Amino acid sequence: MQISQLWIVLTAFALVACALPTTNEIPTTKAGAIRVGTVTKLPGKPIETRLIHDELESRAVKHNVDCTNGSWTKTSLIRDGVEELRLKAASNMRPYLGSKKCATVACERGAAIMWCNDNDYERLLPSWHNVADGAQVILNECSMHSGDVRGTLDHNDHWRVLVGLGKC
Structure with missing residues (x-):
């Protein structure tokens, strides 16, 4: 990943973090992963839609x-x-x-x-x-x-x- 792409992805994560609800409910998938939408890099080509998994993704890990x-x-x-x-x-x-x-x-x-x-x-x-x-x-x-x-x-x-x- 190039530095410009990394910057765009980090900026998108920051925007998503600011847009998350202030309650304890975070939009997740059925598997418990936090959903992040499509990130668009300039001049308009989508990078990818990603699911971000964290070590703490689920308290009820099977x-x-x-x-x-x-x-x-x-x-x-x-x-x-x-x-x-x-x-x-x-x-x-x-x-x-x-x-x-x-x-x-x-x-x-x-x-x-x-x-x-x-x-x-x-x-x-x-x-x-x-x-x-x-x-x-x-x-x-x-x-x-x-x-x-x-x-x-x-x-x-x-x-x-x-x-x-x-x-x-």
Whole structure:
């Protein structure tokens, strides 16, 4: 995108932001994306109609849990990892991953919590609480009476949390 096109797009976003309703209702699509109309560049050719997705596009993001992925590890160690992530969230640092990457974000004695970005673009989550919440859901839904757990939580916006045996 050339600088002149970028300027036009940024100007259009500013105009759209000023035109948004002052209530809490923002025009969205059925998928929860903010709708932006056609932007016209000079001398009159439309650039494109876009849907802008934000990390916070929906508070009710759907997810799927699979309790058959990974190797078993101790539930108590994963709980400790969840607490570690909650403490990390207090630092106001945000989890970031490049496209198609995974990272171990908490690991103790082989009990690993990982998060993966399955998108074709970089991903910045709103908070470490998002990863901790994913691991907690896996704990809630996949823990065995034996004290072991494993699983994967996939979000419909193409990122996931994995819990299981890993290298620390």
